[in-house]
Amino acid sequence: MIVKLEEHKNQKEIEVLIKYARMSPLIKKLEKIIKSVDKTIKCTLDNSIVWVNASDIYYIEVVDKRTFVYGEKLVYETNYRLYQLLNELSDFGFVQISKSCILNIHYLDSIKPLINSRLQATLRNGEHIYVTRKYVSEIHKKLQGR
């Protein structure tokens, strides 16, 4: 793969051009990854509106009917419901891991079973979240489809 960067001072918007001989799953994957950088979710932080990039979201959790979006260090809140976010973000590597949580698979480091039969997912920033057994298949399918 050859990656080139060209500076055009008159260019208003970032344009990404992928040249290929034949469409393949890799090309589709590249397209999804690039689009995910641009995909944003409207959130609030300290009463101000913030547009958070999907690629910066680690996981999204619903607590007490409120939806929280977790970045590497900051936690935002959004008015979207979990199922709406899953519909929007499932093509960008997000997968449901429990009834109230969806995870960005790109930030998943490992999953291990605990003594009390629960499953613990470790994220790249060291955070631990719990995975319900019923949703392990979803993670498995998401990684198979990569």
Add this chain to the structure above:
Amino acid sequence: MSQENMSPKYIKNYRGDKKMKEKIKNCLASTALSLILLCVLASIYEGRYLCINTVYQVFLANIILHLTLSLLARFESSYFLVEISVEFALFITIALIFAAIFDWYSSTPLWMLLFLCSLVFLIANIIDLYKMSNKLTYINKQLKDLRENQ
């Protein structure tokens, strides 16, 4: 036809079909397991044959069980033991209801029915645990490969 050429609606239907196929496969597998264990127990008590009606009845019981388990999937508890206890209670309840409907008690004592159900439940969960363990191994390997490639 590869997935890249399919429309999103088609992919959604395709995934729905796959889930349905998996549910049917699970139902047939649990029916087979129930019948095999029933035959084993029957042979211990010198049984010689299994009625065809019994096969259909066990199949129907498994269909209802799997449908109910699909509805129960919405129930989630932070305690695994609570979840498994609810599933087991549902399992036994459905078995007892079908036993009453199809008069299984005339040929099978209650304790044997409960024992059989417990055995099926236990074996099914052991198989599930084994599949889960394989999936986790695959997941962790894929994640490790992804980290190494970055």
